[in-house]
Each structure stands twice: as C-alpha cells, then as structure tokens.
Amino acid sequence: MVDVKSLKVLITDPDKNDAAALKQELETDTKLVFSISIAGSLSEAKNFLHTDMYDIIISCLDLPDIKGFKTLIAFQKAASGVPFIALLKPDEHDLGAELLDMGAQDFIIKGTSELTLQQRSLFHAIERRASFQKLRALDDIKTKFTSMMTHELRTPLVSIKGFVSLLLHEAPGKINSEQREYLEIILKNTERQLRMITEMLDSARMEAGVFSIEKKQGGLVKLINRTVNEIRSMATEKHITLSIQTDEPEISVNMDDFRISQVILNLVNNSIKFAPENTKITLRARVLAFEEIKIPHAAEVQGLARGKYAVISIIDEGEGIENDDLSNVFARFSQVSKSKENREKGTGLGLSISKSIVEAHGGIIWAESGGKDKGTTFTFILPV
Ligand SMILES: Nc1ncnc2c1ncn2[C@@H]1O[C@H](COP(=O)(O)OP(=O)(O)O)[C@@H](O)[C@H]1O
Numbered sequence: 306m307v308d309v310k311s312l313k314v315l316i317t318d319p320d321k322n323d324a325a326a327l328k329q330e331l332e333t334d335t336k337l338v339f340s341i342s343i344a345g346s347l348s349e350a351k352n353f354l355h356t357d358m359y360d361i362i363i364s365c366l367d368l369p370d371i372k373g374f375k376t377l378i379a380f381q382k383a384a385s386g387v388p389f390i391a392l393l394k395p396d397e398h399d400l401g402a403e404l405l406d407m408g409a410q411d412f413i414i415k416g417t418s419e420l421t422l423q424q425r426s427l428f429h430a431i432e433r434r435a436s437f438q439k440l441r442a443l444d445d446i447k448t449k450f451t452s453m454m455t456h457e458l459r460t461p462l463v464s465i466k467g468f469v470s471l472l473l474h475e476a477p478g479k480i481n482s483e484q485r486e487y488l489e490i491i492l493k494n495t496e497r498q499l500r501m502i503t504e505m506l507d508s509a510r511m512e513a514g515v516f517s518i519e520k521k522q523g524g525l526v527k528l529i530n531r532t533v534n535e536i537r538s539m540a541t542e543k544h545i546t547l548s549i550q551t552d553e554p555e556i557s558v559n560m561d562d563f564r565i566s567q568v569i570l571n572l573v574n575n576s577i578k579f580a581p582e583n584t585k586i587t588l589r590a591r592v593l594a595f596e597e598i599k600i601p602h603a604a605e606v607q608g609l610a611r612g613k614y615a616v617i618s619i620i621d622e623g624e625g626i627e628n629d630d631l632s633n634v635f636a637r638f639s640q641v642s643k644s645k646e647n648r649e650k651g652t653g654l655g656l657s658i659s660k661s662i663v664e665a666h667g668g669i670i671w672a673e674s675g676g677k678d679k680g681t682t683f684t685f686i687l688p689v
C-alpha cells in the first residue's frame with residue numbers, strides 16, 4: 306500500500322449537485338484527507354491543472370466543451386501521467402472497458418453510493434501510478450549503470466590491447482614463435498571482448514538517448530574499401546573470399562563515417578561468423594532510385610523520402626535465416642541461429658545497433674534469405 310495521507314483530486318462535472326455530492330462522499334473518508342477542486346468544463350479544469358499538481362482526475366465524459374473518449378485524450382494531454390477516472394452515467398456503463406483500454410485508470414458509475422468501491426478505485430489508481438514511477442526510476446538507474454560500467458570495463462581492455470600489440474611488434478625486444486602464438490590468442494580474445502563491451506555500451510547509450518551521430522559529406526565506396534581491409538584477415542583465416550562489387554567510382558553520402566563503417570563491420574562480421582569455410586562474401590554498392598529498389602514487404606518503408614539511395618548489400622553463402630526470423634534478428638539480444646556448429650557467441654546486439662544507425666541516417670535495413678543453408682543477404686539503403 307502506498308502511504309498517501311492527502312490526495313489532491315480534481316472533479317470535473319458540469320452538474321454542480323453531482324460534483325458536490327461526490328466531493329462530500331470522498332470527504333467522509335476517515336483514513337484519507339482529500340483536497341478537492343471542482344471544475345465545470347475542460348477549460349476550467351485546465352486552469353486548475355496549470356496552477357496546481359493533482360494526484361487524480363475524476364471527470365464525466367459529457368462536458369460543455371468536449372464529449373466522449375476525446376475527454377480522456379484531452380486530459381491525458383493536459384496532465385500526462387495523472388491517473389484519470391471516468392465518471393460515467395449509468396447508461397454509459399458499456400464505455401468502461403474501452404476507456405480502460407485507452408489508458409483510463411478506472412471508472413465509477415454516478416449515483417451508485419458504493420463509497421468503498423470509489424475509494425478502492427482511487428487507491429488503486431494512486432498505487433498504479435506510484436509503482437509505474439518506481440519502475441521508471443529503476444529503469445533509469447539500470448540504463449545509467451550499464452553505460453557507466455561498460456565504459457569503465459572498456460578502458461583497461463584498450464590498454465591491454467595496446468601493450469599486446471607492442472609486444473607483437475617486438476618493440477621491447479624479440480619474441481619467439483611460441484610467445485607470438487600466445488600473444489596472438491590474447492590479442493584476438495581481447496578484441497572480441499572489446500567488441501562485445503562496445504556493443505553493450507552503444508546499446509545502453511541508444512536506450513538512454515545519448516547516442517550521437519555526426520554526419521558530413523563523405524565517399525561511401527572509399528569507406529567500404531577501408532572497412533573491408535580492416536576485417537579481411539578474419540575472412541582469410543576462414544578461407545573466405547571477400548569481394549567488393551560496384552560500378553560507381555564514388556558515392557557521396559551525408560553520413561557519420563565511423564558509424565556507417567560500424568554497420569558494415571557488424572554485417573560482414575556476422576557473415577564470416579555464420580558462413581562455412583571456403584565460401585564467398587560479396588559487398589555490392591549501387592545507386593538506385595527509390596522505385597527501383599526491391600524492398601521486401603516486411604521492411605518498414607513508411608516515411609521514407611522518394612529520391613535516390615545508395616544501396617549496400619552484404620551477400621553470403623552461409624547458414625541462412627528462416628523466413629519467420631528475418632525481421633526478428635533486428636531486435637535487441639535476438640540470436641536465432643539453430644546451427645549446431647560450435648562458434649563464439651555474441652551479444653545479439655549488433656543488428657539492433659546497426660538498425661538504429663541506419664535509421665538515424667534516414668535509411669532502412671532488411672534481411673533476405675533463401676532459407677536454411679541458402680545464404681543471407683543484408684541490405685541497407687542511405688539517401689544520397
Ligand atoms: N549473415 C548471417 N547469417 C545467418 N544468420 C545471421 C547472419 N547475421 C545475423 N544472423 C542472425 O541474427 C542474430 C543477431 O545478430 P547480431 O545482432 O549481430 O548478434 P550476434 O552476432 O552477437 O549474435 C545472430 O545471432 C544470428 O542468429
């Protein structure tokens with residue numbers, strides 16, 4: 306039970322007698338002290354809400370300046386987060402369920418002098434709001450905690466990576482082949498952990514709304530080449546051929562270089578992870594008019610501007626994705642692979658981060674696959 310000693314209640318009812326009766330009923334409560342204001346219309350109620358904070362709004366749906374469900378919406382706008390209880394006439398009883406669906410906390414029927422019922426409904430409304438606020442506060446703490454923690458976890462890893470690289474470059478002195486082998490294992494695992502922590506940090510930042518994208522005009526073909534070079538050794542290790550296919554000498558895009566490179570890295574990384582040895586991965590870059598792009602039905606295209614887009618596809622010959630999972634893979638933490646192969650597990654965050662980055666650039670991303678073992682193609686488009 307929430308400890309609420311004094312509740313500020315706003316009753317809105319053009320029928321002065323009804324309002325006064327309800328006020329009186331509430332005031333006879335012995336456990337609670339109510340401070341009750343009465344308004345006769347929505348505009349009068351808004352004046353009260355402007356000048357004071359209320360714990361609860363009780364209003365009938367038949368006001369001189371607004372009627373029906375719109376009344377609830379108007380109060381939700383005027384005092385968001387304040388529990389709304391509809392005061393219904395006996396013949397409006399049927400509206401109750403729908404009102405609850407729309408976000409009303411409860412409804413009470415006029416004239417039923419079941420005082421306890423009304424008090425209970427007030428109590429519930431207050432309790433619900435209190436637990437909602439508590440949840441929101443907890444969620445805030447969780448988000449801040451994740452983003453702070455992951456940041457602190459990242460720093461020592463960057464240092465380890467730097468010093469291991471120095472040893473591998475034999476800066477302090479010669480190393481033998483066994484030492485090299487071990488240091489390379491340390492480096493690979495450090496990089497892997499760094500990738501996972503960076504994904505967690507990015508995802509927490511996105512959730513907290515503090516993830517920034519800084520766009521400027523840049524060359525996409527150059528960026529793809531640079532990014533592929535970064536990851537080529539990983540492909541070579543699995544005897545996978547990585548090739549770039551484009552007829553465009555350059556595609557100028559307004560983008561955040563680092564973030565778009567991160568999207569390409571995520572996608573190619575996945576392809577390498579989910580493809581068997583001795584296969585091919587192709588990165589294809591084209592410029593197409595919106596009407597020429599073959600976007601599957603499942604992809605969300607609403608709000609996309611017409612015009613020209615850079616269309617980047619990453620095509621692999623790996624284990625594929627089943628039809629039902631094609632859009633699920635973009636959800637946070639989703640990992641849908643059913644393969645028995647024993648491979649390194651990721652965080653399941655890469656694709657959701659990539660989706661946010663692409664969307665922040667005014668583009669969309671989707672996956673296509675012929676099904677199990679038929680390979681996967683991820684495509685994202687960016688306005689040019
Ligand atoms: N190229 C691909 N081929 C097959 N499955 C893929 C591919 N890319 C992604 N997936 C599926 O989508 C899931 C989510 O990918 P992602 O968000 O990058 O997370 P992670 O790589 O950490 O598992 C993967 O776990 C896998 O099941």
Ligand SMILES: [Mg+2]
Binds near residue numbers: 574651
């Ligand atoms: Mg991944």
